[in-house]
Amino acid sequence: MTRRTLWLCAVLACSTFVLGVHTQAPRPKAKHINRAIELLEAGQPIYYTGSHSGTVGTFEQGKADAGTYADYLSYDMEHAPFDVHGLAEYMKGLAAAGPTRSGHRTPAVIVNVPVNGTDEMAVRANAWMFSQVLATGVHGVLLTHADSPGAVRAFIEACRLPIHKQGVGKEDLPEGRRGVHGAPTAAAIWGVTQDEYLQKADAWPLNPNGELLLGLKLEDKYALANAEVNLKIPGIGFAEWGPGDMALSLGVLGPNAGEAPAMRAARNKVFAATKANKIFFLETMSPENIIAEIKEGVMVGPASEKAAEIGRQFTKRQLPW
Numbered sequence: 001m002t003r004r005t006l007w008l009c010a011v012l013a014c015s016t017f018v019l020g021v022h023t024q025a026p027r028p029k030a031k032h033i034n035r036a037i038e039l040l041e042a043g044q045p046i047y048y049t050g051s052h053s054g055t056v057g058t059f060e061q062g063k064a065d066a067g068t069y070a071d072y073l074s075y076d077m078e079h080a081p082f083d084v085h086g087l088a089e090y091m092k093g094l095a096a097a098g099p100t101r102s103g104h105r106t107p108a109v110i111v112n113v114p115v116n117g118t119d120e121m122a123v124r125a126n127a128w129m130f131s132q133v134l135a136t137g138v139h140g141v142l143l144t145h146a147d148s149p150g151a152v153r154a155f156i157e158a159c160r161l162p163i164h165k166q167g168v169g170k171e172d173l174p175e176g177r178r179g180v181h182g183a184p185t186a187a188a189i190w191g192v193t194q195d196e197y198l199q200k201a202d203a204w205p206l207n208p209n210g211e212l213l214l215g216l217k218l219e220d221k222y223a224l225a226n227a228e229v230n231l232k233i234p235g236i237g238f239a240e241w242g243p244g245d246m247a248l249s250l251g252v253l254g255p256n257a258g259e260a261p262a263m264r265a266a267r268n269k270v271f272a273a274t275k276a277n278k279i280f281f282l283e284t285m286s287p288e289n290i291i292a293e294i295k296e297g298v299m300v301g302p303a304s305e306k307a308a309e310i311g312r313q314f315t316k317r318q319l320p321w
Contacts, residue, residue: 027103028319033190034139034211035100035319036072036108037204040237040280044317045299047285047308048110050074057086062093065107066100069305069321072108078144082114082129088136091189095137101320105191110140110213117143117216117223120150127158127177134159134201135182137189140213140237145245147222149229156203156235159214164202167234203235213237215282218270220249227273238300240282241270271297285311 032038036046049070054077055061065073075087094106111133115126123143130141143155153173160176168175180198187197190211202210214235218227219242231239246266247257257263267283274281275297285293285301290311293301303311312321 027099027101030103030105032211033105033192033200034108034204034213035102035104036110036139036213037211037237038104039071039317039319040299041205042319044315044319045294045301045311046071047301047303047311048072048074049302049304050076052076052079054080055090057083057090059089059093059096062090062095063097064093065090066094066097068107069308070107070303071308071321072110072139074302075109075111075138077133078112078114084132084136087111087133087138088185091137095189095191103320106189108139108213110142110215111138112142112144112217115143115155117146117148117151117155119148120154123151123154123158127154130155130158131178131182134178134212135185137186139211140215142215142217144217144242145220145223146216146218146230146239147220148226149233152216152230152233152236155216156214156233159212160202160235161198163198164207164210166202166207171233173234204237206235215239217242217245218273219243219245221246222249224249224266224269227270228276231273231277231279236277236279238280238282239270239274240300241267243267243284290314 039046047070050073055075098105100107113129113133115123115129117123141159146152157174157177159178161178162176164176167173183194183197187194190197200211203212203214204210214237216236216239218224218239243258250262252260252263271281280299282300283298285303285307287307287310290307291314294311
């Protein structure tokens, strides 16, 4: 092969590369760090994936999950091991494999923390768990068995920094008590400075500039009795009725437990409380029911890739996934 032929081949290869780059659609510029918040803010339902058996907490698993079809990843530590080191490695893997097609550094990650909100003292005694989980750079936390308003207040207090004052005093909400020293590691995952993280690490939509999505599981008869008052407390972004644990609490068993009158009444009570307080409702979505769920107002849900695709097409989602 002559030198001229080699030169022509190099030029053609370079031209092909440049043309390929220019024909790729540019990633959109993210409006929020938390993709789930960006979508909810735009009126779009969000779909998540994750197992109650837990997620493999490794760097490599984070890299593998970075391309998920879901809008956020549910990372369970309620019944799976409370392994903060594994969660931290997972978050690093997500960041290393980013950004996402939607222009976000990582998919959002929301963690079920093994703290039951039975009362205020139980949450205060275990507030260190929220601090350690948030320091890994996750984008939200769920309080399980959120039974009492005191527990909900203590949960929000544990997750907020004291510099954020939105809602403080309303419904007796105290100021945040979260400390500063987890900020550097979390900021690195979010791709922002420590000061930027401190400004953004707050509960949305209470703080319109916040990037943390805090949720409640109203999943037993005690939480059900307090559903309205629990959801009035500022700082909560979404809530669910937890049919599995609700069935146990109400003593309803069997393959069709979800259709029992007591269960339907529980579901409808929690749903009504979320609507009354402008909080997003979470419920399981399937390919068969997803359009009906969206029409009813369900905005958050575990969904298969097929169900999520149907939902996105129905709501004419513009943000890539």
